[in-house]
Amino acid sequence: MGIASAFRRSRWARKALRTLSTVLLRVGALACTALLSACASHLPDSPPNVAIGPAALPAPRIESNGAAPAILGMRFSSLDVRRGESWSGAVVTPTNVASVEVRTNLFSINVPKRAPGRFSFTVDVLDTPPIFVRYYRLRVIARNSAGAEYEEDLPFRIR
Numbered sequence: 001m002g003i004a005s006a007f008r009r010s011r012w013a014r015k016a017l018r019t020l021s022t023v024l025l026r027v028g029a030l031a032c033t034a035l036l037s038a039c040a041s042h043l044p045d046s047p048p049n050v051a052i053g054p055a056a057l058p059a060p061r062i063e064s065n066g067a068a069p070a071i072l073g074m075r076f077s078s079l080d081v082r083r084g085e086s087w088s089g090a091v092v093t094p095t096n097v098a099s100v101e102v103r104t105n106l107f108s109i110n111v112p113k114r115a116p117g118r119f120s121f122t123v124d125v126l127d128t129p130p131i132f133v134r135y136y137r138l139r140v141i142a143r144n145s146a147g148a149e150y151e152e153d154l155p156f157r158i159r
Contacts, residue, residue: 043135043137043155044137044153044154044155045155046079046154046155047074047152047154049071049072049073049074049152050073050074050075050076050152050154051073051074051075051076052075052076052077052078052079053075053077053078054075055075057072057073057074057075057090057092058072058073058092059092059117060072060092060093060094060095060115060116060117060118061094061095061117062094062095063094063095063096064096065096065144065145065146066096066144066146067094067096067144068144068148068150069093069094069096069097069142069143069144069148069149069150070093070094070097070142070150071091071092071093071100071140071142071150071152072092072093072094072117073091073092074089074090074091074092074140074152074154075089075090076088076089077089079138079154079155079156079157080156080157080159081125081156081157081158081159082125082158082159083125083126083127083128083133083158083159084124084125084126084127085124085125086122086123086124086125087122087123087124087125088120088121088122088123089102089111089120089121090118090119090120090121091111091118091119091120091140091142092117092118092119093117093119093142094117095116095117096144096145097117097142097143097144098113098143098144098145099111099113099142099143100113100119100140100141100142100143101139101140101141101143102121102138102139102140102141103138103139103141104136104137104138104139104156105136105137106128106132106136106158109121109123125158128158132158133158133159134157134158135155135156135157136156136157136158137153137154137155137156138153138154138155138156139151139152139153140152140153140154
């Protein structure tokens with residue numbers, strides 16, 4: 001009953017050896033886990049021209065139509081948004097910017113132009129499935145009428 005019976009009950013006993021398919025399944029799961037963690041993107045730092053909550057934004061700069069687009073200032077109600085609440089933002093650009101887009105890999109908002117160089121939006125964040133509750137890279141893209149782009153990235157979270 002001693003060592004021989006203990007060996008037969010252990011995982012090293014001949015009956016307890018793993019089959020090739022079991023080993024491959026575990027190795028594959030480990031490889032997928034390592035791959036997914038390696039694919040996780042690094043969140044960007046907030047640029048200095050971003051304000052959270054009520055804050056004064058700069059005045060739009062007057063630029064010719066051929067000038068490069070830029071983002072002079074941004075204000076958001078929050079960058080940590082709860083499902084079921086409203087989220088708003090405002091972007092100030094030079095007067096030559098034709099459109100501003102706020103997007104993640106989950107959504108895209110074409111921000112309405114309120115005046116030359118002033119864009120703002122308010123949206124209701126819908127209840128999303130738990131798989132979408134996480135951090136995102138929020139991309140704010142300004143485009144002029146010629147199609148040239150300028151982009152600033154921010155950390156953004158839906159919870």
